[in-house]
Amino acid sequence: MLSGDAIAEPGTCPQSTTFVVSGRSRAFLRQRSGIFEGEAVGYRHLVGVDLLPADQRNVVAKLPDEFKFTDVRKASGKGPKTVAEWLRGWKGAGVVEKHGQAKSKNVRYVKLRGK
Numbered sequence: 001m002l003s004g005d006a007i008a009e010p011g012t013c014p015q016s017t018t019f020v021v022s023g024r025s026r027a028f029l030r031q032r033s034g035i036f037e038g039e040a041v042g043y044r045h046l047v048g049v050d051l052l053p054a055d056q057r058n059v060v061a062k063l064p065d066e067f068k069f070t071d072v073r074k075a076s077g078k079g080p081k082t083v084a085e086w087l088r089g090w091k092g093a094g095v096v097e098k099h100g101q102a103k104s105k106n107v108r109y110v111k112l113r114g115k
């Protein structure tokens with residue numbers, strides 16, 4: 001695993017094309033976007049519903065394009081702690097965007113398209 005705080009020496013990048021980069025804020029997935037003379041020339045941030053476990057993908061598919069926390073609870077049958085964890089994961093995976101003020105009853109989530 002590469003660390004966001006470390007610099008990889010040439011030729012020491014992981015052999016797989018997809019890997020986790022972790023830093024001070026959070027871990028995220030990167031994929032090599034090109035190889036030139038054995039060296040990676042770029043990376044892209046991996047996002048999208050395909051990064052989620054199957055049970056969560058099924059819940060996302062049931063939800064409308066714009067929804068509330070309670071809609072996820074109803075669609076999943078899960079408790080508030082699980083739903084909060086899922087929504088953080090969905091946001092990190094680029095599946096949804098959060099709109100509204102934190103801890104407000106007006107918070108809405110919007111599905112992101114093309115991710």
